[in-house]
Amino acid sequence: MKTERIHHVAYRCKDAKETVLWYEKMLNFKFQLAIAEDRVPSTKEPDPYMHIFLDAGGGNVLAFFELPTKPPMGRDPNTPEWVQHIAFRVKDRATLLAYKAHLEAQGVSVLGVTDHGAFHSIYFFDPNGHRVELACPDPEEEATIQKLDAVKWDMLEEWSRTKRAPKHADFLHAREFKG
Template sequence: MKIDRIHHVAYRCKDAKETVLWYQKMLKMDFVLAIAEDFVPSTKAPDPYMHVFLDAGQGNVLAFFELPTQPPMGRDPNTPEWVQHIAFKVKDRAELLAFKAHLEAQGVEVLGVTDHGIFHSIYFFDPNGHRVELACPDPHEEAQLKELDKVKWEMLEEWSKTRRAPKHAAFLHAKEFSASPADGKAAS
């Protein structure tokens, strides 16, 4: 048995229509499907919802639930907002920069470009407060992935024993952290 791929990823939204329109305008995603019910099919609980699906490219689907009878959306107060996010791959740095310019022109606050070594990213929030990342491959991605593959189990084992960041992959962000904070280039 083996998983084929992710069928869809679902998040909660405040307003289904606003969310669909935002993802269409900001990230050029197509609206592909809506499902609405008064009862949850899996649990049979009475809980009206609107479930919308967006085409995130290459068979990837991003979905949202609007739940009007539930308490307002919240966040886990013990998890920093940068942790939980969804990341989408774009073709290259030119495309990443084009998205950054497009988002900023629409009034979206964008953080980055952050150089993660194997890829470069920008970050922003959707109208529901979900953090979104767009990432493009680094020109040296393949060689760096080979190096990371060699040390992944060692790193995981060291982390599980010490709960301290192993230094095997420190090369990825070395240039980011060597930049002075005044340059505005420190990694986020």
């Protein structure tokens, strides 16, 4: 048995319409469909919700639930805000920079470009407070991935024993990315 791909990833949103309009305007995601129910199909719990689905490209779907009867959204206070995020791949650096310029022109605060070695990223928050990453491949992506693949198990084993960052992949940050 093996899964084929992610069907969709779902998050909570503050306002379904605002979320659809933001993702359409900022990331050019197409609004695919909406489902609204008064009961949760899996649990039968009475709880009205709006479930929206957005086409994130390449067969990927990003979904949100608006839950008007629940307390306001919060974050896990023990998890830094940079940890939980969703990342979308873009074609190349030119596309990444075009998104950065577009988002900033719309008043969105953008962090980066950050060089991760195999890929470069920008980061920002959607109107619900979810961190979003856009990433493009580095020109040396394939070679870098091969190097990382060669050390992944050694790194995991060392981390498991020590809970300290292994140095097997220090080559990733040996260069400073400009721009």
